[in-house]
Amino acid sequence: MSKYKIAWLPGDGVGVEVLEAAKIVLDKLRLDADYIYGDIGWEFWCKEGDAFPQRTVDLLKSVNAAMFGAITSKPVKAAAAELIPELQNEGLTYRSPIVRMRQMFDLYICLRPCKAFEGNPLNYKENIDLVVFRENTEGMYSGVEFNPVPQELADLLRKISKPFTPFKDIPLDKYAISCKINTRKGSERIIRAAFDFAKKFNRKKVTVVHKSNVVRATDGLFLETAKEVAKDYPDIAMDDANIDAMTMWLLKNPYNYDVIVAPNLFGDIISDLCAQMVGGLGFGCSGNIGEKLAVFEPTHGSAPKYVGLYKVNPIATILSAKMMLEWLGEIDKADKLQKAVAEVIKEGNVKTYDMGGSNTTLDVANAVAEKI
Ligand code: IPM
Numbered sequence: 436m437s438k439y440k441i442a443w444l445p446g447d448g449v450g451v452e453v454l455e456a457a458k459i460v461l462d463k464l465r466l467d468a469d470y471i472y473g474d475i476g477w478e479f480w481c482k483e484g485d486a487f488p489q490r491t492v493d494l495l496k497s498v499n500a501a502m503f504g505a506i507t508s509k510p511v512k513a514a515a516a517e518l519i520p521e522l523q524n525e526g527l528t529y530r531s532p533i534v535r536m537r538q539m540f541d542l543y544i545c546l547r548p549c550k551a552f553e554g555n556p557l558n559y560k561e562n563i564d565l566v567v568f569r570e571n572t573e574g575m576y577s578g579v580e581f582n583p584v585p586q587e588l589a590d591l592l593r594k595i596s597k598p599f600t601p602f603k604d605i606p607l608d609k610y611a612i613s614c615k616i617n618t619r620k621g622s623e624r625i626i627r628a629a630f631d632f633a634k635k636f637n638r639k640k641v642t643v644v645h646k647s648n649v650v651r652a653t654d655g656l657f658l659e660t661a662k663e664v665a666k667d668y669p670d671i672a673m674d675d676a677n678i679d680a681m682t683m684w685l686l687k688n689p690y691n692y693d694v695i696v697a698p699n700l701f702g703d704i705i706s707d708l709c710a711q712m713v714g715g716l717g718f719g720c721s722g723n724i725g726e727k728l729a730v731f732e733p734t735h736g737s738a739p740k741y742v743g744l745y746k747v748n749p750i751a752t753i754l755s756a757k758m759m760l761e762w763l764g765e766i767d768k769a770d771k772l773q774k775a776v777a778e779v780i781k782e783g784n785v786k787t788y789d790m791g792g793s794n795t796t797l798d799v800a801n802a803v804a805e806k807i
Pocket residue numbers: 531533534703734
């Protein structure tokens with residue numbers, strides 16, 4: 436029996452290709468693992484009405500970790516024609532499987548390191564080394580949404596909500612509500628994870644991102660919690676910034692920042708910005724981490740227009756595999772992998788189109804594997 440059991444979830448589009456690339460590198464490292472393929476993605480929504488079937492949920496309950504590729508999400512109405520006839524009248528709704536997975540398995544940390552590799556022609560500036568901790572289970576992604584608005588909710592809001600009055604005269608089907616729910620527990624654990632990381636890796640500062648000057652209840656709670664948690668880490672500085680200002684300051688001086696922690700949607704936004712500063716989607720690696728399970732994925736999507744071309748940059752996925760090795764405690768292998776990627780980028784001989792080259796996804800994987 437192998438030491439690890441890893442769920443292998445390629446999903447749709449180029450997800451398949453980038454996972455193939457990651458596998459080449461993991462095999463070269465001789466990771467002692469069984470990789471178990473799992474069904475997930477648009478294809479299964481069309482065939483079964485569920486993009487994240489129960490058998491895949493069960494698989495995830497039985498593994499040490501998972502690698503996930505990407506999923507295509509289309510507007511459900513436009514896609515209804517693709518459903519098998521038996522499902523056409525079911526009135527199905529589509530919720531992103533990765534968002535469901537994060538909530539179902541309580542993968543509350545979305546960890547997104549953004550490190551500039553020397554020699555990467557796509558670097559915004561050299562030596563950027565930021566780490567984003569995004570809350571991954573609540574906030575704007577809680578999934579408590581109404582369109583149309585139920586009468587009971589409208590009645591209640593009419594009674595208790597003072598500041599926002601325009602909706603009072605609008606018919607129920609002419610407005611929509613998405614609830615942003617932040618809990619004290621959810622806020623505390625992601626903030627603590629950011630500080631623990633800073634402590635472990637000798638980082639100097641944690642920056643808390645929010646919009647508490649306007650979104651007082653939820654972001655106020657997040658910031659208040661951060662200030663309390665920070666007291667347990669006297670050696671690590673803490674500052675905070677509103678999300679809007681943060682995007683400007685980050686571009687202006689990325690070196691002012693180190694570890695960044697944010698509620699779900701702001702973390703989603705800020706992690707794309709940070710990824711762009713170190714080369715864009717081809718470099719955006721990510722881990723969805725809980726107490727018992729962690730799922731690693733590139734942050735890019737399924738890129739339907741590139742499917743089958745083996746064109747996209749696999750480095751984001753290869754670096755996600757490196758994060759998986761760290762989570763498994765395979766630190767030597769993780770270091771080897773990181774060094775191999777750094778060498779390939781620095782030499783600049785093997786590059787996908789985004790970096791100005793014409794090599795394929797698998798050429799890059801093989802080049803990295805050769806350095807190991
Ligand atoms: C990400 C993506 C996802 C998100 C999408 C695909 C649901 O943007 O992982 O950042 O919004 O979380």
